[in-house]
Amino acid sequence: MKVAVIGANGQLGSEICKSFSDKCxxxxxxxxxxxxxxxDNVYKVLTGIKPQVVINTAAYHNVPQCEQNPVLSFQINGQGALNLAxxxxxxxxxIVHYSTDYVFDGEKKAPYIEDDRTNPLNIYGLTKLDGENLIKNYCDKYFIIRTTGLYGKTLCRAKGGNxxxxxxxxxxxxxxxxxxNDEILTPSSAAQVALNTYKLFNTENYGLYHMTCQGYCSWYEFACVIFDKLNLQTPLEPCSVSDFPVNVKRPTYSVLENHNLKSINLDNIIFWKDALIDHLNEIK
Ligand SMILES: NC(=O)c1ccc[n+]([C@@H]2O[C@H](COP(=O)([O-])OP(=O)(O)OC[C@H]3O[C@@H](n4cnc5c(N)ncnc54)[C@H](OP(=O)(O)O)[C@@H]3O)[C@@H](O)[C@H]2O)c1
Structure with missing residues (x-):
């Protein structure tokens, strides 16, 4: 099977290329x-390749920059998705297209399922939702995958790290x-998302999916595991979102439940802390 991976040198794209290389x-x-x-460029490149699957990891997702550049944000996250669709x-x-927990406002305070009402709080979330809708409306064979808190061996290019x-x-x-300590998420390893993307796109179960590691934590709890496993000696303290000036509104609760993956028996993703420890052991 021929699979074109867009954003191949990004955090998730590079993991996908590595993890699929012996299979496709x-x-x-x-x-x-x-x-x-x-x-025209999309058309030229993809007609030249004639893939069976296109995986789009490209996005404009530096959240403060999106807020400053809404037009570019809509172009990449919306128009770009439409071109591919x-x-x-x-x-x-x-087509496999990635989206985000930031399509939600975080007010539910319980894990979001795919059918929950979206209500993005910022330009990044709005434009990613735009991309989801364009994919849904303009093509048939799509998998839209919302994920959260990604980290991988290759650093996120848009953010310059993770x-x-x-x-x-x-x-x-x-x-x-x-x-x-009062912003809750599910850290998700790019390796786990890549592995489970492969299982999903080999089916015909097209649609919208949440795909994150299991469980959830605060950013502080996420940091505690990193400090502990990497033996970082600097004191680490919890604080509140209200301690920092807010430049861009963000959801303070963005846990996703892999509800639709469960319904097709493909929710085999491991617990966030286990995935994180595996990753930290590898990068040590
Ligand atoms: N990182 C997270 O925590 C997170 C959380 C939830 C969802 N997501 C979603 O997951 C996906 C992958 O994120 P990531 O962390 O792997 O991102 P990343 O490291 O920034 O990679 C994005 C890739 O897309 C390329 N790209 C950007 N604009 C493009 C364009 N107009 N045309 C073609 N290629 C373009 C980038 O190349 P250049 O750098 O050379 O421009 C880069 O290779 C995105 O859809 C993002 O919204 C990420």
Whole structure:
């Protein structure tokens, strides 16, 4: 099976390329190879490849930058998704498109399932929801995968790192590291998401899926495991979201339940702490 991976040198894209390489013919596409906001370029590149599956990990997802650049944000997260959706139908390939917990406002305070009402609080969330709707409305063979709190061996290009690298840097440069204890998420390893994406796209169960590790924690609890396992000696203290000035509104609760994966017996993703410990052992 020929699988084109867009964003192939990104945090998730690189993990997908690595984890599928013995199972499929992978065509890795970096931003130098394809520009998803350019319809003609998308058409030219993908008609040249003729893939059976296209996996789109490309996004504009630096949240404060999205707020400053709403037009670019809609172009990449919305128009880019539309370009891929339209050509997917024409060339009859399956499309896998990633989205985010930020389509929710966090007010539910219980794990969100796929059918829950969306209500994004910022431009990033709004434009990712736009992308989801365009994919749903313009192609048939789609898998939209919402995930949260990603970390991987390759750093997130849009953010220049991930929470783990931020903690390592903070421990080296600050006398005390303070991390919020009242914002709840599920840290999810790119390796787990890649593995489970493979299982999903080999089915014909098209639709919208939540795909995160099991369980949840606060950012502070996430940091505690990192400090403990990497033996970081700098004092780590909990604090509140209200201790920081708010430039962009974000959901303070964004736990997703893998409800639709469960319904097709594909929710085999491991607990967040186990995935994190595996990852920390590998990068030590
Ligand atoms: N990171 C998280 O915590 C998180 C959480 C929830 C959901 N997600 C979603 O997961 C997906 C993958 O995230 P990630 O962390 O792997 O991101 P990433 O490391 O920033 O990778 C994104 C990739 O897409 C490429 N790209 C960006 N704009 C493009 C464009 N217009 N045309 C073609 N390629 C483009 C980037 O290349 P350049 O860098 O060269 O531009 C990069 O290779 C995204 O859809 C994101 O919204 C991420």
């Amino acid at each position: 013919e992978i065509i890795p596409l970096t931003h130098d190879d394809i520009e998803i906001i350019d319809k 339209k050509i997917s139908n024409e060339l009859n390939y399956k 929470f783990i690298t931020t903690m390592i840097k903070a421990a080296k440069t600050k006398p005390v590291v303070k991390v919020v």
